[in-house]
Amino acid sequence: MVLTSDLAAHAERLGKVSLRTLADSGETRSNRLLARAAGIEFDASKQRLDEAALNALFKAAREAGLEEQRDKLLSGGVVNPTEDRPALHMAYRHGARISGTPEAELVDRTQAQTRAFAETVRSGDYAPSALPIARVINIGIGGSDLGPRLVADALSDLAGDGPELRFVASLDPSDLKQAVSGAEPEAILFVVASKSFSTQETLMSAEAARDWLEGHVGPERAGAHFVAASAAPDKARAFGIAPEHVFDFPDWVGGRYSVWSAVGLALEIGLGPDLFEDFRAGARDMDAHFAVAPLEENIPVLKGLIDVWNRVALGYPSRCVAAYSARLGKLADYFQQLEMESLGKSVTLDNRPGPTPGGALVWGGNGTEIQHSFFQWLHQGRDVVPVDFIGIARHFASSDPRERALAANMAAQGAALLDGRQVDPEAEPLLAAHKSMPGGRPSNTLLLDDLSARTLGALIALHEHKVFVESVMYEINPFDQWGVELGKVLTKGILDGEISEYDASTRALLARTGLIQD
Ligand SMILES: O=P(O)(O)OC[C@H]1O[C@H](O)[C@H](O)[C@@H](O)[C@@H]1O
Secondary structure, three states: OOOOHHHHHHHHHHHOOOHHHHHOOOHHHHHHOEEEEOOEEEEEEEOOOOHHHHHHHHHHHHHOOHHHHHHHHHOOOOOEHHHOEOOOHHHHHOOOOOOOOHHHHHHHHHHHHHHHHHHHHHHOOOOOOOOOOOEEEEEOOHHHOHHHHHHHHHHHHHOOOOOEEEEEOOOOHHHHHHHHOOOOHHHEEEEEEOOOOOOHHHHHHHHHHHHHHHHHHOHHHHHHHEEEEEOOHHHHHHOOOOHHHEEEOOOOOOHHHOOOOHHHHHHHHHHOHHHHHHHHHHHHHHHHHHHHOOHHHOHHHHHHHHHHHHHHHOOOOEEEEEEOOHHHOOHHHHHHHHHHHHHOOOEOOOOOEOOOOOOOEEEEEEOOHHHHOOHHHHHHOOOOOOEEEEEEHHHHHOOOHHHHHHHHHHHHHHHHHHHOEOOOOOOOOOOHHHHOEOOOOOEEEEEEOOOOHHHHHHHHHHHHHHHHHHHHHHOOOOOOOHHHHHHHHHHHHHHOOOOOOOOHHHHHHHHHHOOOOO
16 A cells, blocks of 8 residues: 555645544544454544544555455465465464364364363373472563463463463573572473474573473483474474474464464463463454454454554554553563564565555553653654553452552543643743643553453454554565564574674674684
8 A cells, every 4th residue: 555645635634633623523433433342442532533534544445455355364365475375373263264174173183282281281290200390481582482471471360270480582591590490490391482493592592491400300301391382393303302292383373473372382381271262262252353344343454554544644653552451561562573573574565665664663561650751752752652552441440449540540641642731831931831742642542341361362363463454555464574584694603603794893893702703
C-alpha cells in the first residue's frame, strides 16, 4: 500500500482538528472504534480518526487483498515465500482450518508427547538423580525465550504446585549462575529451547550448564537432566539429548510465534498442561474471531489498520506499550520482538523497495512505574507517540483500592495525552508555558476481562494477527528475519580471528581490548 492521496488528504484534514473534538464527536465514532472479542475490549476512540478516514482505511485494506491474504494465512498457504513455507503456528491452538491434514496429525502427536512428559515431571516420577524436579530452567533466546518468560511471569500466580521456572538467555555467565542459585542440582531440569539448535548463545549456555551439572551429579546422570524443544531434532540428539527427550516442531512455526509449540514445554511443566491448554484456547478464540468477523468489527484488523494509519498516514515512528499489571512485565519486550522482527523490513514481497517505512519502533513498560520515568517525554516532548494502554477490566470495580487506583491512573494518562492542559499565562506568568501540555496524543485502551491464561493467549494472538494485517498493507514478508544474520556471521569471524576485512575502528577496538592481536 502506498500512502494513497485519499488517506493523505484525510490525515491532513484531521491533523487540523483537535483530538478532543474528535473524541467528543458522538456515538457513531465510538461504535466504530470499540470492539469486543475473546475476553478483550478494544477501545480506539482516542485515535485521530473519523468515519470518513476509517472508510478510506478499510477501502485500502480491501484493495490490498487483506481478506484473501488472511484466508491464505489461515489455510496454510505459502505466506513466507523467502523461506518457501506457510506460517502455521495457529495449528498448535487448532485455530487453523487444517484438521485432518498431516500438519494436524503432527501437532496432535507432539502435543501428546509434551503433555505426558510435563505430567510425569510434575508428578515427581521423573527423578534422574533420585530427587523430583523442583526447578525448570529454560535456556533459549529471542522467540525461544521471550514467550515462555512472558507467560511464566503472567501466569505463575495461577499455577498452583509445580516446579519453579527460571530462564537463561544471556551469554553473561552470571545469568546461568543466578538461574541455578538456591536449587539442588539433582532437582534441576534444563529445557534447551532452540528452533535451529545452532544459536550460539543457547548452545554455549547449554554446554556450560551441562559442565556445571556433571560436576554435581556426574556425567552418567547429567544427560537425563536435559530435554530439548527444537525444529532440528538431529542437532539436539547430536548434542547428547536422549531421543525421547527431544520434542520437535516443524519449521513452519516461526521463532517469535513458537510459544504455542514445544517451545512452551517449560511452561507446560511449570504451569501444568491444563493451564497451558487454556492459554492456547484463548488464542484459538482470537483466531476464530480473526477468521470470520467482518473487517470493520475485526479487532486484529482494526488494530493493525490503526497502527498503519499512525505510522504511514500520520508519520509517527514509534508506539509505546503501557501494561498496567505487574504480571505483564515482559509484554512490551515480547511485542517488541514480535513486531520489529516481523515488520522491520524495507523490501516488498516482489523485491521492490517498500512503499512505506515498515512497522514502528515498539517500546514500553509497566504502569504506573513508567509514569514516574519516561511519561514526561510522552506528555511534553516534541515527538508524538501513540500509546497502547493494556489493563484489566476487573480492576476498575475492584474491592482492593490499589487495583482501582491502578485503573484510574491508566484512564487518567489516556485523558491527559488526549486533552493536554492549557495553563492561563495571566494566572501564572512564569510557569504557564512549562506547565501547559499540548495534548492531541492518541492512544488505544485494551482491557482484558481479567488476566487469565485464556485472555493472555487471546491478547498475544490478537497481536500476531495485527502484525500480519500490517504486513499486508506494507507489502512485506512478516515471517523471515534476514537482517539478524549478518551480526551472527561477523561474530563468528571475530572469534575465528578473521578480521582483516573489518573497518579500522573495529580492528583497533579488538586489538586494544585484547580479544584479537592485530
Ligand atoms: O530458536 P533459535 O533457533 O535458537 O533462535 C532464537 C532467535 O534467534 C534468531 O536469531 C532470530 O532472530 C529469532 O527469531 C529467534 O527466535
